[in-house]
Amino acid sequence: MSAEEGAAQSRLGFQLGPDHISFDLDESAYPIDAVYGACYLFIDRCYVYLTRPAEGRVGVRLTAQEAASPEALDALAGEFANELLAQTLRNKLSQSTSRIREYYTAAALRAATSAPSVDDLLAELESEELLEDPLEIMVPWEEKHGDGQSSTDPDSKDG
Amino acid sequence: MAEQSVEIQTTALDTDNLGFFRWGKLGDRHIVTNDAGDWAILSADELSQLLSGEVGTGHPRFEEFQGKGFLRDGLDLDAFATKMAQRNRHVRRGPHVHVVTLSQNDGAANMSTETAEQIVDFALAGMSPAMSFEFQGAGGEPLENFATLQRFVEAAQTQNKQTTGKKLVFSVQTNLTAMTEEIAEWLIANEVLVCTRLDGPAAVHDANQKHFGGSTHADTVRWIEYFNRRYVELQRDPKQWHVEGRVAVTRATIGAAREVVDEYVQRGMQRIHLQPIEASDYDAETWQSIGYTADEYADFYRDTLDYIVDLNRKGVDLAEGMATIFLIKILSEEDPGIVDIQSPYGAGTSQLAYGVDGTIFPCDEARSGEETFAIGRVGEIAIGAIVEQPTVRAVAAASLLDAQPMCADCWNKPYCGFSPIRNFIAQGDLFGQRSRCFECKEHIAIARSLFAMLGENKPETTEVLKRWTVVRPPHAIDTRARKQAF
Amino acid sequence: MGERVAFDATLYREDALQAAVDAYSEVAKIEVSQGEGSFDAEFTDVGDYDPKMIVHAFANHVLHETIARRRQAALDTDS
Numbered sequence A: 001m002s003a004e005e006g007a008a009q010s011r012l013g014f015q016l017g018p019d020h021i022s023f024d025l026d027e028s029a030y031p032i033d034a035v036y037g038a039c040y041l042f043i044d045r046c047y048v049y050l051t052r053p054a055e056g057r058v059g060v061r062l063t064a065q066e067a068a069s070p071e072a073l074d075a076l077a078g079e080f081a082n083e084l085l086a087q088t089l090r091n092k093l094s095q096s097t098s099r100i101r102e103y104y105t106a107a108a109l110r111a112a113t114s115a116p117s118v119d120d121l122l123a124e125l126e127s128e129e130l131l132e133d134p135l136e137i138m139v140p141w142e143e144k145h146g147d148g149q150s151s152t153d154p155d156s157k158d159g
Numbered sequence B: 001m002a003e004q005s006v007e008i009q010t011t012a013l014d015t016d017n018l019g020f021f022r023w024g025k026l027g028d029r030h031i032v033t034n035d036a037g038d039w040a041i042l043s044a045d046e047l048s049q050l051l052s053g054e055v056g057t058g059h060p061r062f063e064e065f066q067g068k069g070f071l072r073d074g075l076d077l078d079a080f081a082t083k084m085a086q087r088n089r090h091v092r093r094g095p096h097v098h099v100v101t102l103s104q105n106d107g108a109a110n111m112s113t114e115t116a117e118q119i120v121d122f123a124l125a126g127m128s129p130a131m132s133f134e135f136q137g138a139g140g141e142p143l144e145n146f147a148t149l150q151r152f153v154e155a156a157q158t159q160n161k162q163t164t165g166k167k168l169v170f171s172v173q174t175n176l177t178a179m180t181e182e183i184a185e186w187l188i189a190n191e192v193l194v195c196t197r198l199d200g201p202a203a204v205h206d207a208n209q210k211h212f213g214g215s216t217h218a219d220t221v222r223w224i225e226y227f228n229r230r231y232v233e234l235q236r237d238p239k240q241w242h243v244e245g246r247v248a249v250t251r252a253t254i255g256a257a258r259e260v261v262d263e264y265v266q267r268g269m270q271r272i273h274l275q276p277i278e279a280s281d282y283d284a285e286t287w288q289s290i291g292y293t294a295d296e297y298a299d300f301y302r303d304t305l306d307y308i309v310d311l312n313r314k315g316v317d318l319a320e321g322m323a324t325i326f327l328i329k330i331l332s333e334e335d336p337g338i339v340d341i342q343s344p345y346g347a348g349t350s351q352l353a354y355g356v357d358g359t360i361f362p363c364d365e366a367r368s369g370e371e372t373f374a375i376g377r378v379g380e381i382a383i384g385a386i387v388e389q390p391t392v393r394a395v396a397a398a399s400l401l402d403a404q405p406m407c408a409d410c411w412n413k414p415y416c417g418f419s420p421i422r423n424f425i426a427q428g429d430l431f432g433q434r435s436r437c438f439e440c441k442e443h444i445a446i447a448r449s450l451f452a453m454l455g456e457n458k459p460e461t462t463e464v465l466k467r468w469t470v471v472r473p474p475h476a477i478d479t480r481a482r483k484q485a486f
Numbered sequence C: 001m002g003e004r005v006a007f008d009a010t011l012y013r014e015d016a017l018q019a020a021v022d023a024y025s026e027v028a029k030i031e032v033s034q035g036e037g038s039f040d041a042e043f044t045d046v047g048d049y050d051p052k053m054i055v056h057a058f059a060n061h062v063l064h065e066t067i068a069r070r071r072q073a074a075l076d077t078d079s
């Protein structure tokens, strides 16, 4: 990551303007999807503008939406840099696991959208009712209050 | 001028041995989640060990990470897929929440009993073995049209007994202005649950009344006490039978958060549902006096949730509604199927809404975009054909978190969802910009607060949060009312 | 002459730029022309708005649209 030429340097070596901070990135180290991912997280906080200073490089300019000190602009760019690193790692992990994800997503989709029979659905519902307290935290109402056969329990409705 | 460089230290990534997961910062720790909804909270060191492949058999968290599929070694893809499918299985049941608008614009239009009967026929023909019918008003009070409510419930119960045999649940979102003892007793006898707005102590509730209308604090509390007393007299389980309350959060609420919670405790409420108001519903001047930013809301939510959990640790029994929805997703393998907190969005697949004239909408929010979102009329279309409607498909496609730039990478994705229809209303676009979206900030604040608490590993806190996940019928989990019903 | 801004054609999508022009049609008059390796937008008639602010906000909008459309296109290709 390098600063643009021709202006005062920020503490972190980015180029500082009166209301903006700029730097450029090497696309071979930071894939464009990671750059976009980081930009997206910043577009509600500042104005983001991208340029192509040279083949394989992306210029990033972050402009504050309100007056900002050089320290604040530095901090903004520092945060962007951290996010960019995280995005780069996510991107790589996403690529290296793409086949795994394709497999389980397709399998889950098949299972979740297969047309169920009414009996299947009823069995599912039954099992959910049995699991009504999946974490076994609640003392059952029946245990606390006798037989619990109140006809007014919504779960005891017909059907 | 010489080129200045700032190096970012690239953490090593062991791409050959890792499963897929997402991560993000949680204070000074990190949260890691995967597509099946498993999660773990890691120190910074543990995260870099995981990423760089240093978590091997001797590592203290090896088995945990392996079991959660963060490592490729031993990853059972079919079991993983089954877990994902389990979370989405409500989708194939078809619409199970039916929001029925009984009255519109202060009674200017009311649903007829004939339309009510048509809706019953239409809805009960659906696949879902359990259905929840929620009666609302749109800029009006549903109990103003009580005769239709009665007819609806009777028709549904009779038809259900004779034919479909489903499990039916009824609830009414009422501001209580039209409540009488006669109506109350009918609702109790016919097992129609009552949900209302209680914004806190009198000072806050009555100050809000000028924006939302509805009953005064005194009347609201009087009716809450009436119903709760009658349920006790009839020996009904108070966990199932109580008035559900929601808070329309305004600037006044933010300034009196603890007093609002204390009011719920004092009234013996089981759950408080904090519901932000939406800027698009108010003119600029009103919003200036009652509105807030998403960040202010997030701070308010976190502090209020802390306070509620703290009271629970001291023996109070009060759950927060949105936290409950997220906790069910986080702590169990189920998904409560809440229309706008799932991906894809459940409009038309989990929920349907009906206008006073029987117009079908994919969800309750869609009623305000009448022309754009209407998908037909009862009597003219079969419930099984709803899912094929272009509107339903477009809304579902727009809501897929995988297609959203920020969501696709977000650690909260397994538990989250958003409403394209709300985006359309607020931003004029079904997709919207996540980073500008209020509910994105709300959802991340909720999940962040909950994981921060779970990450403390304090048994008394975890027990409180687990207790909230005990499954309730859907109407009781999601007691929010959209803008028409305030 | 109004404000001008160039959007590099390898970083911004043309359809994203057009979507942003449509979204800003009530705020400013924006003419788009083809530059060398870029799409150039020229702003006139920004009314009472600060022209610099409009250009910045517009650029954010184009970037958002570009990112969202790229993601959607990638998913469409996958499926």
Ligand code: SF4
Residues within 6 Å of the ligand: B401, B404, B406, B407, B408, B410, B411, B412, B413, B416, B417, B418, B434, B439, B440, B441, B443, B444
């Ligand atoms: S809406 Fe926000 S919190 Fe939810 S998954 Fe998307 S980015 Fe994350």
